[in-house]
Amino acid sequence: MAVTVLLWSCGHGGSPSNLTETVTAYAADRFTLEEMNGYTKLTVRDPWQNAHGTELYWYLLPHGAAVPEGVEEEQVIRIPVRRIICMSTTHLAMLRALDATDLLVGVSGPVLVYDSLILDAVSRGKIMDVGYEGNLNNELIVTLKPDVLIAYGVAEPAAGNTGRLPALGVKVLYNADYLEEHPLARCEWIRVFGLLTGREARADSLFREVSEAYLGLAEKVRNGNPVRPDVLLGSPWEDVWYVSPANSYTGRLIEDAGGLYLFSDLSEAHSVPFSVEAVFERATGAEIWLNPGTAESLADIGAADHRMTRLPVYTSGRVWNNRNRMTPGGGNDYWEGAVVRPDLLLMDFVSIIHPELLPEHRHYYYKRLQ
Amino acid sequence: MKGRSPRLTLTMAGLILLVALLFVADLLIGSTRMDAAEVLRSLFGNGTPGGEIIVTQFRLPKAITALIAGAAMSVSGLLMQTLFRNPLAGPDVLGVSSGAGLGVALTVLTLTPVFTLSAGSAMQGWGIILAAWAGAGAVMIIIMAVSARMRDIMTVLIIGLLLASAISAVVSLMQYFSNEAMLRTYVIWTMGNLGNISYPQIRALALSTAAGLIIAFLMVKPLNAMLLGETFSRTVGVRMKRTRAILLASASILAGSVTAFCGPLAFIGVAVPHIGRLIFGTTDHRTLMPGVALCGSAVLLLSDIISTMPGGGHIIPVNTVTSLTGIPVVLWIILGRNGIGRRF
Numbered sequence: 001m002a003v004t005v006l007l008w009s010c011g012h013g014g015s016p017s018n019l020t021e022t023v024t025a026y027a028a029d030r031f032t033l034e035e036m037n038g039y040t041k042l043t044v045r046d047p048w049q050n051a052h053g054t055e056l057y058w059y060l061l062p063h064g065a066a067v068p069e070g071v072e073e074e075q076v077i078r079i080p081v082r083r084i085i086c087m088s089t090t091h092l093a094m095l096r097a098l099d100a101t102d103l104l105v106g107v108s109g110p111v112l113v114y115d116s117l118i119l120d121a122v123s124r125g126k127i128m129d130v131g132y133e134g135n136l137n138n139e140l141i142v143t144l145k146p147d148v149l150i151a152y153g154v155a156e157p158a159a160g161n162t163g164r165l166p167a168l169g170v171k172v173l174y175n176a177d178y179l180e181e182h183p184l185a186r187c188e189w190i191r192v193f194g195l196l197t198g199r200e201a202r203a204d205s206l207f208r209e210v211s212e213a214y215l216g217l218a219e220k221v222r223n224g225n226p227v228r229p230d231v232l233l234g235s236p237w238e239d240v241w242y243v244s245p246a247n248s249y250t251g252r253l254i255e256d257a258g259g260l261y262l263f264s265d266l267s268e269a270h271s272v273p274f275s276v277e278a279v280f281e282r283a284t285g286a287e288i289w290l291n292p293g294t295a296e297s298l299a300d301i302g303a304a305d306h307r308m309t310r311l312p313v314y315t316s317g318r319v320w321n322n323r324n325r326m327t328p329g330g331g332n333d334y335w336e337g338a339v340v341r342p343d344l345l346l347m348d349f350v351s352i353i354h355p356e357l358l359p360e361h362r363h364y365y366y367k368r369l370q
Numbered sequence: 371m372k373g374r375s376p377r378l379t380l381t382m383a384g385l386i387l388l389v390a391l392l393f394v395a396d397l398l399i400g401s402t403r404m405d406a407a408e409v410l411r412s413l414f415g416n417g418t419p420g421g422e423i424i425v426t427q428f429r430l431p432k433a434i435t436a437l438i439a440g441a442a443m444s445v446s447g448l449l450m451q452t453l454f455r456n457p458l459a460g461p462d463v464l465g466v467s468s469g470a471g472l473g474v475a476l477t478v479l480t481l482t483p484v485f486t487l488s489a490g491s492a493m494q495g496w497g498i499i500l501a502a503w504a505g506a507g508a509v510m511i512i513i514m515a516v517s518a519r520m521r522d523i524m525t526v527l528i529i530g531l532l533l534a535s536a537i538s539a540v541v542s543l544m545q546y547f548s549n550e551a552m553l554r555t556y557v558i559w560t561m562g563n564l565g566n567i568s569y570p571q572i573r574a575l576a577l578s579t580a581a582g583l584i585i586a587f588l589m590v591k592p593l594n595a596m597l598l599g600e601t602f603s604r605t606v607g608v609r610m611k612r613t614r615a616i617l618l619a620s621a622s623i624l625a626g627s628v629t630a631f632c633g634p635l636a637f638i639g640v641a642v643p644h645i646g647r648l649i650f651g652t653t654d655h656r657t658l659m660p661g662v663a664l665c666g667s668a669v670l671l672l673s674d675i676i677s678t679m680p681g682g683g684h685i686i687p688v689n690t691v692t693s694l695t696g697i698p699v700v701l702w703i704i705l706g707r708n709g710i711g712r713r714f
Contacts, residue, residue: 109549135546237555238563238633239685275401276565277428278683284420306568310423 027185027211030176031192038065040195047174048153049270058173060195077171080198081147085130087162088152089336090177090186092118094193097340098203105144106130114331133162142168148196150175181247183342184211190340206340213343217350218256226354228260232279232286232313235293236305241279242271250291253342257349258357262286276307283311288353289319290366296323298369317369320352324367334365378657381650385664389437392671396433397425401678401685428565434572435564436670439628439635440642442579444666445586446624447639448646448658452593453617454527460640461625463527464618465509465534467636468541470629471560473505474498475541478556498559499571499630506626509533510619517614523600526614561687562633564674575631582624583663589617590655597653635670637693641700642666648704669696 034041042058059071060079067076085106086092095101096115107113109132110122121127128144131137133154141149148171151162165172177189187210194203231254233244244251245268246261254261262282266272283289289311295301298319302309313319325333338345344364351361397413398406404421411417412425443461450459461467477497512533517526545553567575592613595603600610628635646662647653673691 112549132549236566237558239565239688240558273685274683275678275685277424277678278401278685280428281402281420281424284423305566307423307427307566310427 027182028177028180028188029185030180031189033191033195036068038062039068042173042192042195044174044176046179047176048155049179050155051153056174074166074171077148077173077196079196081196083144083146084196085141085144085146085149087130087133087150088175088178089113089331090189090339091150091152091175091193093336093338093340094190095197096337097190097206098193098197098199100193100197100199103197105146106141106149108132108136111329112331112335114325114327114333114336119327119331136162136165138164138168141165141170146170148173152176152178177339181249182252183249183345184214186249186339187211187342210341210343214256214346217343217346221256221258221350221354221357224258224354224357226258226357228258229287229353230262230285231259231353232262232283232289232311233291235291235295235301236276236279236308239276241274241276243274243279244271245269253346253349254290254353256346257353259288259349259353276305280307280311283313286311286313287316287318289313290352291322292319292369293321294323295321295369301369319369320363320366321369322365322367324363324365338365378650382657382661382664385649385661385668389664389667389671392668392675393433393437396436396671396675397429399675399678399680400424400429401681401683403681431567431569431572432565432674433671435567435575435632436674437667438572438576438579439564439632440638440666440668440670441663442582442624442628442666443635443639444642444646444662444669445583445659446621446628447641448643448655448662449586449589449593449617449621449624450639451643452596452655453614453621454523455596456527457644458640459527460636461621461629462534462634462636462639464513464530464622465537466506466513466622466625467629467634468534468537469505469507469509470502470626471505471541471634472537473501473503473508473630474559475544475556476505477501478552478559496571499574502630503626506622506629509537510622510626513622514615514618517618518611523614558687559633560689562635562689562692564632564670564688567631571631575627578627579624582620582627585616585620586624587659589613589620590659593617593655594653633689635689635692637689637696638666638669641696642669644700644704645669 030045030047032043034043039062040060042060044056044058046052046054047056057075059068059076061067061076063078067073082103083105084095084103086095086104087108089112092101092104092107092113092115095104096118101118101121104118104121104127106128107118107122108130110119110129113119113122118127122129128140130141130144149165150173153174153176162172175189175192177186180186188207190203190207194200233250233254234241243263243266245266246264247267251261251264292301293304295304298314298317301314301319308314322334323332347358347361348363348366351358351363352366398409402424404424408417408421409425412421413430415422417425446461447459450461450463451457454463513526513530516529520526545556592603592608595606595608604610625639642665643662646658646665649665650657650661652658669692673688673695676695677686677688677691679686
């Protein structure tokens with residue numbers, strides 16, 4: 001709720017002067033940027049799941065500037081950075097939005113990358129595959145001499161391979177964008193990338209434009225006082241259905257697009273395992289079904305779990321997946337580009353849930369199952 | 371039960387009643403709340419549309435699967451324990467479950483989810499099942515080939531264990547190189563699943579386990595002879611290699627089929643034969659075979675009821691329930707009777 005209010009004020013009447021305030025994260029819960037004397041202090045909070053109260057600090061200094069007193073050299077990143085390794089596709093999207101992909105020297109698991117320019121650079125050997133979580137090619141990472149490696153944390157870094165990298169002289173910046181609950185909060189991480197790459201103003205204006213578009217559309221939906229149809233989300237795995245809580249990324253988008261998430265009463269930090277029977281019982285009232293796993297057709301859903309064919313929403317065919325923009329290898333722009341275009345993503349949601357509000361919109365990330 | 375003591379008949383009848391009660395309870399109790407009258411109306415086609423689907427598409431197939439799988443795994447374990455004269459033997463010692471796991475791992479972990487799910491929908495419901503079946507079958511053939519060459523049954527056991535370890539290592543390696551979604555699919559498969567099985571699949575499961583059970587029931591006499599040692603069996607005319615091959619085939623068909631449809635239901639095959647022996651106080655397979663089958667059904671039905679955590683809407687993997695509730699029971703029985711060693 002606090003996020004909404006904050007965003008509201010930023011989207012409506014928020015002036016550019018906000019940007020120069022000391023604490024300058026509007027929506028994002030997991031980072032703050034503090035303008036200090038000649039440098040910026042970046043604080044990353046709880047960058048992995050169950051990291052209760054962990055704070056990591058980075059001091060972003062221009063090249064050549066003296067390290068401030070009391071700051072360790074290991075905590076300093078010189079900006080603008082010239083060589084970056086990114087572990088997540090969302091990071092790639094942020095660099096892409098800032099036209100900074102030429103700084104990329106390494107990516108993790110390029111098979112899941114969507115961006116054709118980056119894929120092309122990988123195939124030409126300009127960008128190296130550094131391996132993936134649990135199977136990192138540490139030697140390669142060190143020889144690539146990155147100024148910063150942007151990682152995402154699933155668990156404490158000591159448990160994973162990235163935990164060893166700082167000892168090898170690699171600066172590992174944890175990006176907690178995927179843990180942000182609000183789509184705009186995820187997008188706001190682009191400001192960290194802006195600062196790192198010397199494209200601060202561009203990142204700020206991009207974020208501002210996207211925020212205004214998102215909040216404007218959400219307001220239009222709210223003002224229309226629409227009837228909110230029940231929306232089912234996800235798919236079962238055998239007997240289990242991992243249900244996303246209401247305050248999740250997608251739960252938020254459904255709410256802002258004028259839908260009613262079936263589990264709007266579920267407030268947990270993580271998804272909760274429900275029995276398929278229990279979800280089915282609730283889902284009999286659903287009018288729209290989003291993100292049914294990797295299913296590409298209605299028949300796929302039935303084949304994975306025949307019981308789902310009995311759902312009225314299945315019979316009505318109002319089922320959409322987020323796999324409209326995919327590479328043959330499995331790269332999905334929903335997990336990449338959409339992070340910097342939550343406004344476009346919300347348009348997809350609105351046109352699915354309330355097509356009358358955006359009659360001209362053609363789905364970008366979403367696709368109706370046949 | 372002709373010619374047997376009244377106590378035995380009574381125990382058997384009691385068990386049949388227990389299984390019937392648990393079957394009904396499994397239909398009445400689910401993870402959503404539904405009153406008994408509504409369940410019964412739904413069962414006979416007079417319920418609300420939503421209720422009917424939950425009873426006929428969720429609870430009934432799950433209860434039938436528990437009934438069949440429990441009996442099959444337990445009898446498979448009984449055959450293994452007698453064949454190897456080893457109280458720790460179970461359906462998984464020969465690597466049949468591991469073989470099924472390898473089949474599943476090959477489909478789930480090496481083919482990307484994109485590929486698997488767009489590769490023609492008719493295949494999908496059966497894809498994992500057929501892969502598991504093929505994996506279990508391959509291991510069974512290897513074991514039978516080894517068994518035909520070896521005189522000593524212990525060699526077969528050791529080779530089975532080695533094979534199982536090797537397969538597990540290969541699966542670990544594949545897990546290591548796969549992504550999170552594939553891993554999750556595989557890990558959930560290993561936790562056991564009774565629910566997501568359609569009626570045509572239940573029919574296939576029933577037919578294959580029936581075949582395995584019929585073979586097992588026909589083998590009660592040689593099994594009884596085997597308890598007295600291979601030398602004795604030979605003197606009373608049991609043709610060891612042939613008997614062994616038939617028993618291995620039966621046990622593998624039972625365990626392989628159940629694993630293919632429900633995932634590895636590990637604990638039940640090792641523990642339930644002991645429960646059966648202790649309840650009936652005999653090692654006579656004429657009694658044990660039906661007794662152990664009934665105990666197995668009862669245990670799995672009960673585990674399924676507990677795993678749905680009645681009324682709460684959540685679910686825990688059935689395998690964890692079987693182990694966590696089964697182990698104290700077995701311990702209690704064993705400690706109460708001063709061990710099970712004397713029975714072998």
